[in-house]
Amino acid sequence: MTNDEQMRRLDPGALKALAHPLRVRIFDLLSAHGPQTASSLAAMLGETSGSTSYHLRTLSAHDLIREVEGRGTARERWWELPQGRIDIPGPSEAMSPANRAAAQIVSSEFFRLRHETLMSWVNRPDSDVPEGWKDTGLIATTLLEVTSTQMEDLKAELMTVIDRAVERYRGQTGPDVRRVSMRTELFDLPASGPVLADAADTSVEES
Structure with missing residues (x-):
C-alpha cells in the first residue's frame, strides 16, 4: 500500500459531517460512479441542486470529498472522492453519546445502501444484463x-x-x-x- 493509499480513520468532526442520510448517499454515488456535479447528483437523488450543493460543501469542509482539478467552472463544479481508503468507525461504548449516534447513522445508511445495491443486482432481469x-x-x-x-x-x-x-x-x-x-x-x-x-x-x- 503506497502512502497516498493509507487508511484514513474518520475523526469525530468528519464522522458527524457524514452523519446525514443524503450525504452518505452522495458519498456512495461518488464512490460508485466517479466524479459528479451538484446537478448530476440532484438528478440521481431527486433533489434540488441547491440541496446537493450544500451537502457537497459540508463534505468538502471535512476533506471527505474534493473538487476535481482542472474540470468544471465557477457555476458547475465537479467533485470526487480522494484516493485511498477510509475507516468508518462503528458505534462504540468508548464514544461520546453524540459520536455514537453519528456512527450509528453512518453505518446504518451505508449497510442499507449496500444491501439495496446487492438486491438490485440479484433481481436484475436478463434483458438489462450487458x-x-x-x-x-x-x-x-x-x-x-x-x-x-x-x-x-x-x-x-x-x-x-x-x-x-x-x-x-x-x-x-x-x-x-x-x-x-x-x-x-x-x-x-x-x-x-x-x-x-x-x-x-x-x-x-x-x-
Missing part, C-alpha cells in the same frame, strides 16, 4: 469453524487479494470496462451452543 456479463458475479456464503487468530489470518489473506486486484486494475479504461463492486464479508456469528469438531462445512454458492 452482453458478456451474464453469470460473471458471485454470491457465496461459507460457514467455518476457526479461532480468532485464524480469523485474523484469513482477513489478512482476503485483504491481500483485494489489494492485488486494486493495483492490477486501477485506472483501467476501455469500451468493455465496467465498474464492479467487490465485497468481502467475514464476521463471527452469535454463540448458540458448542461448535462440534466434526461439524460439516455448510456452503451456499450462487452465481
Whole structure:
C-alpha cells in the first residue's frame, strides 16, 4: 500500500459531517460512479441542486470529498472522492453519546445502501444484463469453524487479494470496462451452543 493509499480513520468532526442520510448517499454515488456535479447528483437523488450543493460543501469542509482539478467552472463544479481508503468507525461504548449516534447513522445508511445495491443486482432481469456479463458475479456464503487468530489470518489473506486486484486494475479504461463492486464479508456469528469438531462445512454458492 503506497502512502497516498493509507487508511484514513474518520475523526469525530468528519464522522458527524457524514452523519446525514443524503450525504452518505452522495458519498456512495461518488464512490460508485466517479466524479459528479451538484446537478448530476440532484438528478440521481431527486433533489434540488441547491440541496446537493450544500451537502457537497459540508463534505468538502471535512476533506471527505474534493473538487476535481482542472474540470468544471465557477457555476458547475465537479467533485470526487480522494484516493485511498477510509475507516468508518462503528458505534462504540468508548464514544461520546453524540459520536455514537453519528456512527450509528453512518453505518446504518451505508449497510442499507449496500444491501439495496446487492438486491438490485440479484433481481436484475436478463434483458438489462450487458452482453458478456451474464453469470460473471458471485454470491457465496461459507460457514467455518476457526479461532480468532485464524480469523485474523484469513482477513489478512482476503485483504491481500483485494489489494492485488486494486493495483492490477486501477485506472483501467476501455469500451468493455465496467465498474464492479467487490465485497468481502467475514464476521463471527452469535454463540448458540458448542461448535462440534466434526461439524460439516455448510456452503451456499450462487452465481
